[in-house]
Amino acid sequence: MSRHPIEVRGYRGPDPLPRLALFAAAGTAIALLAFAAKPLFGNSPAQRRRELEDDAPRRLSRERAGSPAFVGKSVLINRPRAELYDFWRDFELFPQFMENIRAVEVNGDVSTWTIAAPAGQTVTAEVEVVEDLRNERLAWKSTPQSQIETKGTIDFRDAPAGRGTYVDALIEYKPPGGAVGRAIADLFRREPHVQARHDLKRFKMLMEAGEVSTSWRTRRQS
Amino acid sequence: MRALTYHGTKDVRVDTVPDPEIINPRDAVIKITSTAICGSDLHLYDGVIPGTLNGDILGHEFMGEVVETGPKSTLKKGQRVVVPFTISCGKCYFCEKQQFSACDNANPAEKQDMTEQLYGHAVGGLFGYSHLTGGFSGGQAEYVRVPYSDVGPIVVPDHLDDDKVLFLSDILPTGWMAADNADIEEGDTVAVWGCGPVGLFCIQSALLMGADRVIAIDHYSRRLELARQAGAQVIDFKQTNVTEALMEMTGGIGPDAVIDAVGMESHGFSLGDQAQAFNLADTIKQKVGIGADRGGALREAIFACRKGGRLSMPGVYGGFVDKFPLGALMEKGIQIKSGQTHVQRYLNQLLRLIEEDKIDTTFMISHRLPLEEAPKGYKNFKDNQNDWTKVVLKPGV
Ligand SMILES: NC(=O)c1ccc[n+]([C@@H]2O[C@H](COP(=O)([O-])OP(=O)(O)OC[C@H]3O[C@@H](n4cnc5c(N)ncnc54)[C@H](O)[C@@H]3O)[C@@H](O)[C@H]2O)c1
Ligand SMILES: [Zn+2]
Ligand SMILES: [Zn+2]
Numbered sequence: 001m002s003r004h005p006i007e008v009r010g011y012r013g014p015d016p017l018p019r020l021a022l023f024a025a026a027g028t029a030i031a032l033l034a035f036a037a038k039p040l041f042g043n044s045p046a047q048r049r050r051e052l053e054d055d056a057p058r059r060l061s062r063e064r065a066g067s068p069a070f071v072g073k074s075v076l077i078n079r080p081r082a083e084l085y086d087f088w089r090d091f092e093l094f095p096q097f098m099e100n101i102r103a104v105e106v107n108g109d110v111s112t113w114t115i116a117a118p119a120g121q122t123v124t125a126e127v128e129v130v131e132d133l134r135n136e137r138l139a140w141k142s143t144p145q146s147q148i149e150t151k152g153t154i155d156f157r158d159a160p161a162g163r164g165t166y167v168d169a170l171i172e173y174k175p176p177g178g179a180v181g182r183a184i185a186d187l188f189r190r191e192p193h194v195q196a197r198h199d200l201k202r203f204k205m206l207m208e209a210g211e212v213s214t215s216w217r218t219r220r221q222s
Numbered sequence: 223m224r225a226l227t228y229h230g231t232k233d234v235r236v237d238t239v240p241d242p243e244i245i246n247p248r249d250a251v252i253k254i255t256s257t258a259i260c261g262s263d264l265h266l267y268d269g270v271i272p273g274t275l276n277g278d279i280l281g282h283e284f285m286g287e288v289v290e291t292g293p294k295s296t297l298k299k300g301q302r303v304v305v306p307f308t309i310s311c312g313k314c315y316f317c318e319k320q321q322f323s324a325c326d327n328a329n330p331a332e333k334q335d336m337t338e339q340l341y342g343h344a345v346g347g348l349f350g351y352s353h354l355t356g357g358f359s360g361g362q363a364e365y366v367r368v369p370y371s372d373v374g375p376i377v378v379p380d381h382l383d384d385d386k387v388l389f390l391s392d393i394l395p396t397g398w399m400a401a402d403n404a405d406i407e408e409g410d411t412v413a414v415w416g417c418g419p420v421g422l423f424c425i426q427s428a429l430l431m432g433a434d435r436v437i438a439i440d441h442y443s444r445r446l447e448l449a450r451q452a453g454a455q456v457i458d459f460k461q462t463n464v465t466e467a468l469m470e471m472t473g474g475i476g477p478d479a480v481i482d483a484v485g486m487e488s489h490g491f492s493l494g495d496q497a498q499a500f501n502l503a504d505t506i507k508q509k510v511g512i513g514a515d516r517g518g519a520l521r522e523a524i525f526a527c528r529k530g531g532r533l534s535m536p537g538v539y540g541g542f543v544d545k546f547p548l549g550a551l552m553e554k555g556i557q558i559k560s561g562q563t564h565v566q567r568y569l570n571q572l573l574r575l576i577e578e579d580k581i582d583t584t585f586m587i588s589h590r591l592p593l594e595e596a597p598k599g600y601k602n603f604k605d606n607q608n609d610w611t612k613v614v615l616k617p618g619v
Contacts, residue, residue, distance in 0.1 A: 076315070078313065078314055078315050078318070163315065164315070194335065197331075197335075198331040198332055198334075199331075201331040201334065202331050204326070204327065205311075205327045205331070208311065208313045208314050208326075208327055209248075209311035209312075209313050209314070209327045209370070210247070210248070210294070210313075211246040211247055211248060211294075212246075212330075212331075213246075213311075213327055213328055213329065213330045213331070213347065213356075213369065214245055214246065214330050215330055215333070215347070215356045215357040215358040215359070216245050217240065217242045217243070217279075217359045217367055218240050218241070218242065218243050219243050219245060220240070
């Protein structure tokens with residue numbers, strides 16, 4: 001996967017200050033204070049990174065930065081790359097596994113995504129494909145007319161020994177202004193990771209098992 | 223339809239609820255002819271497995287007649303089937319490796335977060351066994367929706383009665399897999415903790431797989447009698463110190479393989495006995511909801527197991543076990559295998575053993591009740607374990 005400059009937002013990484021205050025208030029020994037303060041002055045994760053950058057996807061870095069909401073997720077699917085690429089290339093199929101996408105209408109390279117927002121509202125994103133490497137990678141970006149600013153990539157890599165395909169998705173969005181914007185910001189801020197994780201799991205179910213699992217007993221529940 | 227539903231700890235009732243329907247293409251709907259109460263259901267009944275909601279239909283051991291099929295089901299209306307308690311898609315990496323209970327796709331996406339947090343990975347889907355395993359409606363009911371009906375259910379011949387084949391749904395393959403996981407070798411002595419239905423099938427399976435001797439442990443005389451009937455020597459842990467007895471019965475070597483068919487609600491806290499003494503503390507923690515499982519039998523099994531021996535653990539655990547004898551495990555070099563049963567892996571083989579009368583699947587059934595009396599079944603299976611060894615429920619009677 002490509003290294004991405006924007007970091008996960010909303011992640012609560014190690015925050016030394018409350019710990020410091022707590023220990024000080026409790027009047028604990030200086031040794032403890034020194035220990036708690038260590039990340040502030042000493043061997044911070046950022047400094048350690050300069051010595052050796054590990055091989056985990058950059059989006060998982062413990063360092064906090066960046067403003068747009070950002071989601072990255074990887075899933076191993078027991079199907080060949082081409083099959084997954086073909087399905088994903090057909091944006092109109094998104095509503096089958098993406099919970100918040102109500103409908104997608106495709107016109108050539110531009111497509112319009114109707115996205116469910118809180119309080120029964122919907123917003124639309126107008127999106128164009130900016131990179132299309134057959135069976136390998138798709139990248140898209142919102143057009144200037146879009147209500148939401150968004151971009152994303154999805155990469156398909158062979159897993160070893162016939163174990164299928166690693167699918168890596170990166171999606172980034174800046175909510176619009178105004179009331180609707182705030183509602184959407186809320187929606188995305190609430191659970192962007194959960195949403196992406198669930199969507200990709202449903203994609204995997206659909207590709208492997210041919211249907212999205214549910215424990216509903218009656219159709220009325222849907 | 224009528225169905226046994228959960229309403230809180232030790233409170234189950236038979237209610238009228240909406241009938242199940244075909245939702246997905248691979249579904250089938252089964253009209254249930256026989257269904258059983260399992261020791262695993264008691265963990266739900268006792269409230270020690272989280273994520274069961276009021277109104278959930280319980281039951282994961284059931285069989286019946288196919289009455290409706292989705293367009294991608296391979297079943298036909300009128301067929302008589304036994305349904306595995308593990309829901310498995312048959313297509314994912316795990317299903318292809320025959321690790322059916324680890325199926326990646328059965329547990330609905332929105333239900334996977336809980337066990338991902340708890341265990342590091344989402345677990346598979348099970349019928350009637352809390353929302354941790356998917357929140358699927360169970361089979362202590364008149365009808366049930368069966369997902370992936372093209373890979374799960376096994377069609378059974380008409381000449382075999384329900385009683386004979388019903389336990390293919392869970393406890394027979396569970397006992398069989400427990401023995402399989404014990405990697406039994408010729409001449410082995412195998413010790414089995416718990417003479418409930420699972421333990422009783424462990425005994426029969428271990429002997430069929432070539433164990434020289436099985437020693438079974440419990441404290442209910444009726445259950446110990448059944449164990450003997452299945453071919454085991456028995457130890458009553460209320461009468462005798464189990465670890466001492468096992469050493470003496472094996473010339474100081476200890477059993478080659480030990481099987482924990484008790485699980486997270488182990489009984490007994492004899493204080494003179496190191497492996498069991500901690501069980502008292504476990505019980506208190508479990509009562510106040512600290513998420514600690516009661517591991518008395520498990521500790522004792524590890525303590526008794528010979529050096530380089532094998533531990534097989536069909537007994538269900540949900541959280542953490544304190545005072546786990548990790549030192550004994552490591553220093554003696556013991557192998558552990560465990561898991562919810564990969565039912566689909568064993569079905570054909572076990573159906574054949576039933577047909578050939580090599581395995582007795584009916585001797586542990588103590589009570590047959592109409593579904594309407596299921597709450598009475600739960601209460602007695604819990605409180606009168608000596609006499610209530612296995613309860614089969616009949617809907618529509
Ligand atoms: N792995 C699986 O897929 C799977 C499937 C079915 C059942 N199970 C589990 O297997 C276990 C047994 O199921 P069951 O239906 O036989 O239950 P059960 O409750 O009928 O039997 C348990 C037996 O263990 C005995 N026991 C309790 N404490 C003991 C101790 N310290 N030493 C020796 N014996 C002790 C009890 O007296 C009882 O007879 C349960 O934990 C159940 O959840 C697992
Ligand atoms: Zn069971
Ligand atoms: Zn599967």
